[in-house]
Amino acid sequence: MIRASYLMETPLDPQAVAEMMAGEQSSGTFVRVAGETDALRARYSARVAEVTILEERECPTLPSAYLDRKAVSGPWRRVAVEIDYPEDNVGVNLANLAATVAGNLFDLGEVTGLRLNRLALRPEYRDCYALPSQGIAGTRATLGVSGRPLFGTILKPNIGLSPAQTADLVDQLCRAGVDFIKDDEIAGNHPHSPVRERISAVMDRVRRWREQSGRDVMVAFNISDEVDAMRGHAEHVEAEGGNCVMASLNWCGLAAIQSLRASTPLAIHGHRNGFGAFSRHEALGIGMHAYQALYRLAGIDHLHVHGMGGKFADQTEEVAEAARLALQPLGQTDDRVMPVFSSGQWAGTLPQTLEEIGNADIMFLAGGGILAHPDGPAAGVRSLRDAWDAIQANEPLDAPGRPALATALDFFGGR
Known part of the structure; x- marks a missing residue:
């Protein structure tokens, strides 16, 4: 697994938003689609490993037209989120790795702040990529x-x-x-x-x-x-x-x-x-x-x-x-x-x-x-x-x- 650690801010249920992030960046979208079988989800879905509420804030860091349309108000919670992504979703592809752990997450309407803080890789997986020359x-x-x-x-x-x-x-x-x-x-x-x-x-x-x-x-x-x-x-x-x-x-x-x-x-x-x-x-x-x-x-x-x-x-x-x-x-x-x-x-x-x-x-x-x-x-x-x-x-x-x-x-x- 590839573990990505985020700081996320949202006025919505943090666990639900984290699950949505995992789905968005792996096998699905905001609703389940045809062909998204249980077997496929079991093998390729990203999984939320941990959600920890850190603090509540009175104002959002960033605006969200999505939240405005739904008339959602605060409080806005800052949350530590850990998500595990299957290596098979990426293969050995650096651009795709970056798109998986970051990608559209910064644009999601449910969040008013998002930061990718850490990226943890298995040493064996890291060694599939280029090493320094010197x-x-x-x-x-x-x-x-x-x-x-x-x-x-x-x-x-x-x-x-x-x-x-x-x-x-x-x-x-x-x-x-x-x-x-x-x-x-x-x-x-x-x-x-x-x-x-x-x-x-x-x-x-x-x-x-x-x-x-x-x-x-x-x-x-x-x-x-x-x-x-x-x-x-x-x-x-x-x-x-x-x-x-x-x-x-x-x-x-x-x-x-x-x-x-x-x-x-x-x-x-x-x-x-x-x-x-x-x-x-x-x-x-x-x-x-x-x-x-x-x-x-x-x-x-x-x-x-x-x-x-x-x-x-x-x-x-x-x-x-x-x-x-x-x-x-x-x-x-x-x-x-x-x-x-x-x-x-x-x-x-x-x-x-x-x-x-x-x-x-x-x-x-x-x-x-x-x-x-x-x-x-x-x-x-x-x-x-x-x-x-x-x-x-x-x-x-x-x-x-x-x-x-x-x-x-x-x-x-x-x-």
Whole structure:
């Protein structure tokens, strides 16, 4: 069985609405139809496992013309609902899985709020889907980094640089000592910077850096596009010696990410931009537990989780939970993905990040925290490593002897 956990709001009988949800998303509709035999229902009907009333409210979260037509009034109850769906209803089909556990449920007239919070899968069923190509272990092996977070940055300015200018910036960042560099999510296939030209120009510098230093740097090129274009861009990255591509998960979609995974051995850096539209309201949309499960079935290797004390609206616990989920296996094999912290991150936010999740298997991206360091990007990278050293030594960040970190604390600390 596939178990989906919902937060549902309704003024009607919660058990009856939950049963209707289960029927709507499995073998039936709002009335029993010809051919819907008892045997068919026994095998293919979804089943309500649990209904728990959590609270009553005086006003609905969302309007419903259906309820208005029936002159239904409150109180409106918020209810935790658990529904089990037969795996045979889905097969191994990620788009159909999402349509089954979500689909039309958000549009039902009986509900004035609905959120898919969790998705629980049998490990054996999870393993029928794609696994990460590199995941945590492979990403670390590619970069030759163990025992500490991966420190990286985002290319800024994110728009307006030519391929040659982007390559110059990447070269500077390689020399500054970063492990990882990524395109911004709005960097794409621009007239002023065609993605293939940018890939070739950047990888020329990365290859030179590898030869000179013996170190690798992972660059996540944003190849978000329609499916065939993404496949072609990924092939070009691989041909140029690259090891990672980035995709905007929500705008490419589950099936496109699946197709990309099937066509490339490169690490897929999953950017969740737009996730707030699905998750930010407590009574509507899709929660991180269900969201990350779906995209991990598509085979991503890294997943953005935002950052502690950053510029976005997430609470600290929301960020920490997202990271902890990424670090938990879903299947029988090691299918963990590397959580990616970004948004307003710098050396001063690293201690809380590590304390909250208790694991160094993270990617810690500092855009301004590296590029805007008063002493330059190399000092920005040094400040991150200084912060890590201070944490390992159980010393405060402002302990003497770490000048790059001291400057970062002075410059970024009051912002």
